[in-house]
Amino acid sequence: MEFENYFPIWNKLTSADQATLKDAAVRRTAKAGTLLHNGEADCVGLLVVNKGQLRAYILSDEGREITIYRLFERDMCLFSASCMLSDIQFDIFIEAETDVEFWLIPTMVYKSIMDSSAAVANYTNQILSSRFSEVMWLMEQVLWKSFDKRLAAFLINESALAASDTIEMTHEKIASHLGTAREVVTRMLKYFQSEGMVKLSRGIVQLTDKDRLEALSAE
Amino acid sequence: MEFENYFPIWNKLTSADQATLKDAAVRRTAKAGTLLHNGEADCVGLLVVNKGQLRAYILSDEGREITIYRLFERDMCLFSASCMLSDIQFDIFIEAETDVEFWLIPTMVYKSIMDSSAAVANYTNQILSSRFSEVMWLMEQVLWKSFDKRLAAFLINESALAASDTIEMTHEKIASHLGTAREVVTRMLKYFQSEGMVKLSRGIVQLTDKDRLEALSAE
Numbered sequence: 001m002e003f004e005n006y007f008p009i010w011n012k013l014t015s016a017d018q019a020t021l022k023d024a025a026v027r028r029t030a031k032a033g034t035l036l037h038n039g040e041a042d043c044v045g046l047l048v049v050n051k052g053q054l055r056a057y058i059l060s061d062e063g064r065e066i067t068i069y070r071l072f073e074r075d076m077c078l079f080s081a082s083c084m085l086s087d088i089q090f091d092i093f094i095e096a097e098t099d100v101e102f103w104l105i106p107t108m109v110y111k112s113i114m115d116s117s118a119a120v121a122n123y124t125n126q127i128l129s130s131r132f133s134e135v136m137w138l139m140e141q142v143l144w145k146s147f148d149k150r151l152a153a154f155l156i157n158e159s160a161l162a163a164s165d166t167i168e169m170t171h172e173k174i175a176s177h178l179g180t181a182r183e184v185v186t187r188m189l190k191y192f193q194s195e196g197m198v199k200l201s202r203g204i205v206q207l208t209d210k211d212r213l214e215a216l217s218a219e
Numbered sequence: 220m221e222f223e224n225y226f227p228i229w230n231k232l233t234s235a236d237q238a239t240l241k242d243a244a245v246r247r248t249a250k251a252g253t254l255l256h257n258g259e260a261d262c263v264g265l266l267v268v269n270k271g272q273l274r275a276y277i278l279s280d281e282g283r284e285i286t287i288y289r290l291f292e293r294d295m296c297l298f299s300a301s302c303m304l305s306d307i308q309f310d311i312f313i314e315a316e317t318d319v320e321f322w323l324i325p326t327m328v329y330k331s332i333m334d335s336s337a338a339v340a341n342y343t344n345q346i347l348s349s350r351f352s353e354v355m356w357l358m359e360q361v362l363w364k365s366f367d368k369r370l371a372a373f374l375i376n377e378s379a380l381a382a383s384d385t386i387e388m389t390h391e392k393i394a395s396h397l398g399t400a401r402e403v404v405t406r407m408l409k410y411f412q413s414e415g416m417v418k419l420s421r422g423i424v425q426l427t428d429k430d431r432l433e434a435l436s437a438e
């Protein structure tokens with residue numbers, strides 16, 4: 001539970017930087033559903049997840065959402081401190097998807113260490129590259145994959161995250177993850193149901209043929 | 220024309236690193252249409268553009284393309300050395316869109332400097348952030364913008380790049396830039412023509428009402 005165990009390049013920091021970082025990192029908790037970072041409206045700091053799950057998403061002018069990536073235990077969230085990366089020109093929203101515990105590193109503290117430490121700058125680089133890769137993956141999905149395959153992949157992934165074949169989620173919420181309209185999700189889920197791959201009830205999607213869903217998502 | 224003038228953080232390098240970089244950077248030229256980086260198949264090195272224009276694109280399994288971003292004079296291309304960023308998990312193709320002149324920095328030379336120099340690591344960060352922003356912009360376009368608006372924005376941008384109201388480009392090529400099929404481009408261009416916004420002839424799109432195209436692209 002010590003901060004240093006959650007910061008993989010701890011041993012590459014000078015002892016002065018270690019002390020600064022440890023002093024500055026504050027432990028925080030947030031309830032599921034809390035908006036932790038609100039686009040360009042704030043620049044809270046970097047979040048190092050200790051427990052729980054965060055969701056990063058973008059928002060259209062019309063209020064439509066799409067999930068960009070998720071963060072889990074030991075992940076560090078850079079974009080809640082995107083003001084330190086002046087070339088980041090987009091707005092991301094970060095939400096606690098479950099109850100979460102995390103450390104908050106104030107932006108300016110991290111930035112000043114990053115300016116002088118090659119290790120921290122390269123670590124930041126590495127995180128940026130990972131998120132970039134997730135976004136490129138999503139871009140390819142959106143561009144080249146039909147919606148039935150994306151929905152099948154989403155259901156398989158959610159079922160793995162929940163460690164259950166029963167996903168408690170409204171069609172509205174699924175649409176927000178996938179960047180589409182509720183009606184589109186409902187129509188496709190009904191088709192999946194008619195094919196025996198899922199069973200639908202209020203706010204619940206039960207996966208009844210995971211093999212076929214998996215095959216579909218891998219197509 | 221000296222390399223150091225094209226490397227904005229030159230003064231932040233140690234003189235040893237300056238010497239290494241200057242010795243290692245090789246001047247190269249390539250004809251328009253040359254593929255300079257071929258997905259994961261190679262890891263040529265970093266390209267610093269001296270003259271001309273590069274195009275970065277991704278490719279679907281079916282061979283469909285979409286332009287991700289462009290690089291111009293003074294831009295540095297990281298992804299032609301993406302093997303140095305182990306968390307980059309996607310394949311980008313880099314093509315000379317015009318005849319180009321550039322410096323090639325061998326991957327391992329840059330990487331070894333970046334590992335120890337906070338300035339170079341932060342500069343790399345900054346470039347990564349810029350490209351990330353361009354990809355996020357594109358993602359938002361693809362997700363939330365209808366194709367007429369995207370095509371209008373593309374034509375306006377191409378006309379600015381060519382400094383001309385006449386764009387010499389096949390419908391096939393436009394489709395490759397925008398990640399769609401040729402028929403979709405042809406259909407929309409014919410609609411634009413019927414509305415008096417463009418005039419079409421073989422391999423040529425002439426913009427006849429830029430104000431309306433601009434208004435459409437900004438909607």
